[in-house]
Amino acid sequence: MYPPPGGNPPPKEDDAQLHVDPHKDRIRKDALEASRFTPVSEHTVPAFLQDHPDLAARLGGGPADWSVREVGDGNINFVYIVEGPEGALVVKQALPYVRVVGESWPMTLDRIYYEALALRQQFAFVPELVPEVYFFSHPMAVIAMRYVAPPAIVLRKGLVQGKVYPRLAEHMSSFLARTLLLSSLIAINTEVYRDKVREFCGNVEMCRLTEQVIFTEPYVLATNNRWTTPQLDADAAALREDVPLKLAITDLKTKFCERAQALLHADLHTGSIMVTEDSTVVIDPEFAFYGPMGFDIGAFLGNLLLAYFSQDGHATAADSRAEAKRWILQCFVETWQLFETKFLALWDDKAVAKGDAYPQALYHDAPALLSVAQTAFLRDVFLDSLGFAGAKMIRRIVGIAHVEDLESIADPDVRAACERKALNFGKRLVKERQQFKSISEVAVAVEASV
DSSP, X not given: OOOOOOSOOOOSSOSSOOOOOTTSOHHHHHHHHHHHOOXXXXXXXXXXXHTSHHHHHXXXXXXXXXXXXXXXXXXXXXEEEEEOSSOEEEEEEEOSXXXXXXXXXXXXXXXXXXXXXXXXXXXXXXXXXXXXXXXXXXXXXXXEEEOOOTTOEEHHHHHHTTOOOTTHHHHHHHHHHHHHHHTSTTTSOHHHHHHHHHHHTTTHHHHHHHHHHHHTGGGSOOTTOOOSTTTTHHXXXXXXXXXXXXXXHHHHHHHHHHOOOEEEOSOOSGGGEEEOSSOEEEOOOTXXXXXXXHHHHHHHXXXXXXXXXXXXXHOOSXXXXXXXXXXXXXXXXXXXXXXXXXXXXXXXXXXXXXXXXXXXXXXXXXXXXXXXXXXXXXXXXXXXXXXXXXXXXXXXXXXSOOOHHHHTOOSXXXXXXXXXXXXXXXXXXXXXXXXXXXXXXXXXXXXXXX
């Protein structure tokens, strides 16, 4: 579907180390990958794990004592939970095509390399919020990692059920502040930064997929697009004719492609987060690359808004979902506010903020000047976040991949009414984001729109 990923290809021979060999021949690498890749299944996962004693020891016993179940509900990978007498783990394998479509839509196996690389980097930043990687095999496109056990569930499913997670904003603001600032030029020097950008620049196919399904297809007639029809036919047509919207989305796409501010998860929706009332774990960063900070923040905030606008479609006589809506909007506001506070605290910490973008020597005797720079920087990130949030909302209503929050509303008229409100607000965020001075103003506008 796309040209082979550019940049520096990752290694194939070393399961233990993640590094980049800029001299490896791409054609030979692809041939080796194809020859050594073997899909695993519920029946063959035990044998695979038995061949790796460190993994088998985590489970205890032997293959006869292990249970395996496939739980992947995503579009492109297989995910297996393996449980043994002494422990459990997750085995995730990428396929050389989009699982939900089939072999007619090929996709690089390299994405699992970048996921493992990102997980290990994020684990170093926030170990309490990211699963530990136990093992990675590039030839097999397999990651084995910590199992996030019940009662943890996918956040999106909890939001559909109207559940409330009191610590979510606290946890997600920490994840965002630490992973974004600590991977940026605020914290690292240009030599380290350029090496990190180089490490992730080969994940181009996943970036191109994002560019296609978020920033292009929703605004044109594309075979991948779908929406609730006929209810939203006119809305989809109006989207394609909205010139200011197209100009604004082009601006956002340019930022996505050109602004390598920090290491991004790059697919940070509510389906990539496992939660309980007291814990949060962020998973599945296979789209990871260096990009604009606001893309990760906006992805999370936009998905919270999709959950908010869906709540009326899940209301019953016994539960109006008023409390769920109140909490979602509160989480929306608090996530940004806490992120901003934590980001600034890290930036003000001289032991952390040793990067080359804002050298301490330039600001050590002028704290007011640094404050001006910080305010301008975060204002820019805030506006980016709103714009990317709107883009994420739009694509989930008229693009290829929708969300359970809205799709699970059985009555198409009710569903379309919820989707229209979300679509209109998403468009407003993309086109009019500069009008908002604070996250609280956005929340007030959300409430007014319903």
